[in-house]
Amino acid sequence: MKKMVLLIAVVLFGMVAPVLAQEGDLHGDIGYKYDTMHVWRGFETWGHHSGSNPFIDLDLFGSGFGLSVEGHWANGTGHNPDMLGYSNEQRWDYTLFYQNKLSAGDALETDYKVSYVYYNYPSMSATNSESSIDLQELNALLAWPNITGVKGLVPAYCIIKMWPSNDNTIVGDRNANGGTASGWAHVFMLNYALPLENITPEIPKQNLDFHTELVWNDGIDPRPNGNYTSSDWTDFVFGVSTDFDLGSNFIFTPGVYHQITMEDSATGVAPNHDITWADLTIKYKF
Numbered sequence: 001m002k003k004m005v006l007l008i009a010v011v012l013f014g015m016v017a018p019v020l021a022q023e024g025d026l027h028g029d030i031g032y033k034y035d036t037m038h039v040w041r042g043f044e045t046w047g048h049h050s051g052s053n054p055f056i057d058l059d060l061f062g063s064g065f066g067l068s069v070e071g072h073w074a075n076g077t078g079h080n081p082d083m084l085g086y087s088n089e090q091r092w093d094y095t096l097f098y099q100n101k102l103s104a105g106d107a108l109e110t111d112y113k114v115s116y117v118y119y120n121y122p123s124m125s126a127t128n129s130e131s132s133i134d135l136q137e138l139n140a141l142l143a144w145p146n147i148t149g150v151k152g153l154v155p156a157y158c159i160i161k162m163w164p165s166n167d168n169t170i171v172g173d174r175n176a177n178g179g180t181a182s183g184w185a186h187v188f189m190l191n192y193a194l195p196l197e198n199i200t201p202e203i204p205k206q207n208l209d210f211h212t213e214l215v216w217n218d219g220i221d222p223r224p225n226g227n228y229t230s231s232d233w234t235d236f237v238f239g240v241s242t243d244f245d246l247g248s249n250f251i252f253t254p255g256v257y258h259q260i261t262m263e264d265s266a267t268g269v270a271p272n273h274d275i276t277w278a279d280l281t282i283k284y285k286f
Contacts, residue, residue, distance in 0.1 A: 028058040028066075031283025038072060039259065039277060041185065042215055042235040046074040055283075068095045094118045106146065113141040118165075134165035135181055152193035152207075160185040162220045183219020203244075211257075212238040236260045253281040 031054070037044060038051030045051065055070040073090040099113040119135040143156035163182040164172040171181040194208040217234040241255030256278045 024062040026058065026061055027286065028056065029283045029285050030056045031281060033279055033281040034075075035277060035279040037275065037277035038074070039257075039275065040072075041220060042217070042237075042259065042261070043221075044275065045072070050075045064098050064100045066097050066099070068097070069093070070095075090122060092120045092122065094120065107149075109144065109146050111143040111145060115139050115141075132164075132166050132169040133171045135162055135171065136165055137162045150192075152195065154191045156189040156191065158187040158189070160187070160220060180219070181221055183217070183221070185218065185220045186216040187213050188215075189213045206242060209241050209243075210238070211240070212236070233262050235262060249285045251281075251283050251285060253283075255279050255281075 033053040033055065035051050035053065037048055038046055038053075051072055051074055053070060053072050055068065057066065057068040059066050070093045071091070072093070095115050095117045097113055097115040099111070101112065102110045115138070117137040117139070119137070121133050124133045137160060139158055139160040141156065141158045143154055145154045147155065161184055164180060166172060190212045192210045194210060196206045196208060198204060199206050214236050215234050216232070218231040237257055237259045239255055239257030241253055244252040244254075246252055256276070258276045259274065261273045261275070
């Protein structure tokens with residue numbers, strides 16, 4: 001499987017390299033996000049413990065292609081909410097994506113982004129081993145910025161396919177509970193950028209970015225020893241964030257979110273059911 005992924009990456013690079021040579025400069029963001037509780041696809045990754053998330057996003061010379069790398073780990077050690085423990089649940093996400101738009105400027109303009117993601121757990125990624133919990137994913141995100149006729153009100157939809165990197169593992173065929181992490185998810189979103197003006201002399205304009213999402217999950221469950229989520233509406237999330245321009249290309253973004261968990265099972269996506277968390281992001285744009 002890893003050889004196939006490498007081959008796909010080489011082929012894609014060979015296709016886009018001539019385009020990159022004719023495009024503009026390399027742009028991107030590098031930064032760090034602190035979250036009071038790390039929530040991934042509705043799951044509480046480390047219970048109620050906070051997490052650290054360094055990242056870098058690269059726009060490959062205006063070609064539409066991009067690369068991103070993001071790390072995730074719990075802050076602090078010595079806790080063990082499941083048999084893996086925090087140190088083993090450190091994860092790195094490697095993403096190759098392409099984004100563009102159709103019918104630009106029209107009422108039916110469609111912005112789209114197609115991504116391949118490799119989720120790597122450095123301490124738990126032995127090939128063909130029961131200890132491996134590496135995952136892979138393809139997803140497609142669609143957004144319609146003009147369809148509502150209300151500036152800043154944008155509906156969106158994302159379809160996700162996830163599967164284990166190796167079948168003979170605890171997230172694959174060898175799971176003790178008989179499930180695998182392979183499945184589909186559908187995420188329905190509505191975003192609204194509320195413009196505010198004349199807040200202070202230093203901040204004449206500011207947007208409050210509201211986000212909502214409703215998730216239908218059919219088997220996407222990254223927990224190696226969980227009772228796997230079956231087809232169900234699993235969670236509804238809403239929150240708000242805003243960007244503060246600190247100057248010199250630095251952006252500070254605080255946000256707060258609340259999740260309503262709709263699964264009744266104690267082993268669902270969030271065993272503590274409704275949860276609230278906040279995050280703080282600082283990034284440098286180049």
